[in-house]
Amino acid sequence: MPRASDVDIHPGQRPDEEPSLAVRNNGGVPPSTAPAPSRRREALLVLSFGGPEGPGDVMPFLENVTRGRGIPRERLEAVAEHYHHFGGVSPINDQNKALIAAVEKELAGAGIDLPVYWGNRNWAPYVEDTWQQMADDGIEHVYVFATSAYASASGCRQYHEDVARARAVLGGGPTAEKLPHYFDAPGFVRANADALAAAIAGLPEDVRDDARLVATAHSIPHAMAAVAGPEGHAYEAELTAAAQAVVDAAAPGRPFDLVWQSRSGPPSVPWLEPDVNDHLRALAAEGERAVVLFPVGFVSDHLEVIWDLDNEARQTAEELGLAFARAATAGTHPAFVAAVRDLLEERRAGGQPRLGTNCPAACCFVARPRRS
Numbered sequence: 009m010p011r012a013s014d015v016d017i018h019p020g021q022r023p024d025e026e027p028s029l030a031v032r033n034n035g036g037v038p039p040s041t042a043p044a045p046s047r048r049r050e051a052l053l054v055l056s057f058g059g060p061e062g063p064g065d066v067m068p069f070l071e072n073v074t075r076g077r078g079i080p081r082e083r084l085e086a087v088a089e090h091y092h093h094f095g096g097v098s099p100i101n102d103q104n105k106a107l108i109a110a111v112e113k114e115l116a117g118a119g120i121d122l123p124v125y126w127g128n129r130n131w132a133p134y135v136e137d138t139w140q141q142m143a144d145d146g147i148e149h150v151y152v153f154a155t156s157a158y159a160s161a162s163g164c165r166q167y168h169e170d171v172a173r174a175r176a177v178l179g180g181g182p183t184a185e186k187l188p189h190y191f192d193a194p195g196f197v198r199a200n201a202d203a204l205a206a207a208i209a210g211l212p213e214d215v216r217d218d219a220r221l222v223a224t225a226h227s228i229p230h231a232m233a234a235v236a237g238p239e240g241h242a243y244e245a246e247l248t249a250a251a252q253a254v255v256d257a258a259a260p261g262r263p264f265d266l267v268w269q270s271r272s273g274p275p276s277v278p279w280l281e282p283d284v285n286d287h288l289r290a291l292a293a294e295g296e297r298a299v300v301l302f303p304v305g306f307v308s309d310h311l312e313v314i315w316d317l318d319n320e321a322r323q324t325a326e327e328l329g330l331a332f333a334r335a336a337t338a339g340t341h342p343a344f345v346a347a348v349r350d351l352l353e354e355r356r357a358g359g360q361p362r363l364g365t366n367c368p369a370a371c372c373f374v375a376r377p378r379r380s
């Protein structure tokens with residue numbers, strides 16, 4: 009059985025298959041051995057991060073997430089506390105269930121008869137088990153929708169690897185293709201823009217028009233940012249483009265900043281900066297009176313959003329005397345749900361994607377510390 013690392017570059021490839029086509033990235037053709045697209049049984053897989061379902065799950069989950077990643081023990085214990093603050097339950101699982109229910113309804117409404125499955129990288133339902141289920145159900149080809157809109161090892165490459173691992177464990181199973189990044193899909197932008205407009209409107213009238221707009225995304229190590237996308241630095245570039253499109257739609261002409269949150273890793277390793285809390289301090293020092301945070305880097309209001317922003321950043325703002333509002337993420341906004349259908353329909357129709365982009369098979373790889 010191949011190890012996951014043997015199939016990294018051409019996920020899902022087996023010696024008896026045509027090379028590199030089982031997971032296609034940029035409009036390649038399906039393997040000639042696969043059934044004709046019109047006849048094969050297809051499914052949509054919502055592939056996500058996963059999260060604990062109770063206090064006893066928290067540490068095993070964190071160990072899954074950080075295995076071999078060199079994350080200091082103190083950081084893990086701090087993050088465990090964040091989960092325990094919410095009863096050891098990550099909100100991400102219910103959010104994925106809600107997204108799947110909305111997508112099922114959207115597909116049914118459009119007359120698209122396609123089952124929707126759910127699998128995660130770090131917690132049950134594990135993608136390996138979902139792959140087995142899909143194979144048992146006779147599914148022959150899977151469109152993979154990842155709950156991340158951007159390039160990078162964390163947001164794109166690891167999802168390719170999850171699929172490759174699931175297929176390696178099963179020795180095959182359905183063929184798969186990952187739907188493109190969707191940071192620029194009009195429905196994703198619309199969902200974030202509606203949320204930003206609502207957050208601005210929620211501020212007291214005297215600060216509403218001058219409030220500083222601040223986009224946030226998960227910080228990543230410099231080394232990961234440098235290799236994101238075919239030419240590198242696609243993570244920052246895509247985030248800048250998405251934040252700009254959201255502001256253009258919600259508050260045309262207003263300036264905005266893009267800053268980073270949820271930094272992890274040892275302090276000796278450089279990650280993208282400034283941190284959102286430091287940025288709030290700088291804004292207060294410049295005399296700003298109000299901020300609106302919009303976490304365009306995330307797809308749902310999961311733990312990073314409700315702890316690191318609604319709790320930590322809000323408290324920082326309070327201490328600084330800044331009025332504070334936080335915009336919702338795309339979640340199950342109807343425009344975002346419709347965007348999922350668009351991305352799927354576009355891939356089912358074949359040809360080059362209209363929306364979004366995707367990473368070629370060999371990008372976003374990042375050197376990892378060796379497991380010890």
Ligand SMILES: CC1=C(CCC(=O)O)c2cc3nc(cc4[nH]c(cc5[nH]c(cc1n2)c(C)c5CCC(=O)O)c(CCC(=O)O)c4C)C(CCC(=O)O)=C3C
Pocket residue numbers: 057058059060070073074077079083084087098099100155156157160162163226227228229270271272273305306310311312
């Ligand atoms: C870019 C990015 C996204 C957005 C793209 C995407 O969504 O995929 C994202 C999402 C998420 N990150 C999440 C949780 C965690 N991320 C961690 C650690 C890390 N994240 C990183 C990056 C990202 N992370 C990185 C470079 C690390 C260091 C370890 C490594 O090099 O991989 C850790 C370990 C503890 C810590 O160090 O913080 C946890 C618990 C959850 C679930 C939240 C919930 O349960 O509601 C979600 C959606």
Ligand SMILES: [Fe+2]
Pocket residue numbers: 226
């Ligand atoms: Fe993360």
